[in-house]
Amino acid sequence: METKPLKLLVAGSSNTDMVIRTGRLPRPGETVSGGTFFMNPGGKGANQAVAIARLGGQVVFICKTGNDLFGQQAQRLFRDEGIDTSPIFTDEHHPSGVALIMVDGQAENCIAVAGGANSHLTPADMASVADVIREADIVLMQLEIPMETVELVAGIAFRAGRKVILNPAPAQALSPKLLHQLYLITPNETEAELISGVKITGMASAEEAARAIAARGVPHVVVTLGAKGALICSDGRLELVPAVKVKAVDTTAAGDIFNGALAVALAEYRTLREAVVFASKAAALSVTRVGAQASAPRRHEVDLFH
16 A cells, blocks of 8 residues: 655745846955846745645645735745645735845855845744644744744644754754754754854764764754765764765755755655655756756656756
């Protein structure tokens, strides 16, 4: 008998990304001319929800958008992707989130975010949809919404026996209580340094950082190391999954695609290593394309990618 995939829920941010591609990133006070401009839907939560939907996952998304053109357009796009948007909140007093992104010729980027309605997604909002959170099997979050909101959702899911995955970006300090409620955490090097207190200078220190995070009560740790791959620390064992080599065009949402794909694979009962391999393929495909949600691959693309 075929096993039904687990239900996924993403709680997080929704932004509109305004992107300029230019030869190089400007220094402070400098103007760089000759760029091209485009606008894309983004936000870490939204990127991860879209990635899940495109990879065939059943996903509910909780976010808050402004009652403006950006928010209305975002919600319409989510529905078009097949995402359950029933618990999305509309803020009558604050605008939708916006991110200003610059991408250089080497696909490196710098990003400034105005959180808008994302910053007003409150614990009270989440308490009002607690039943929706409990109905999910796996809950995926990031840190572009208030920390107290993240902590409330983690607590609701943890007490209901659900698996909580945290992508701790942007980097922030995490409370011991939150760490103990997580099933899996997926920091990059910067975030892993902040959480563990270990300066990462190579693979040995990355392993030390992963072990230090696990010692704080997180059963499974995946430290993403960019071109070097992803380091798994699970049940006291360490394993490096090499990155898939591609020519990068835009790395803007690579981490979000990785996390969304990881959640999909775990929802299909794959092992953590198998899930990381799947996620690495999805992320590699995403960096060969421009944009955030626009770069999220479809399931058949990942399945056929070697």
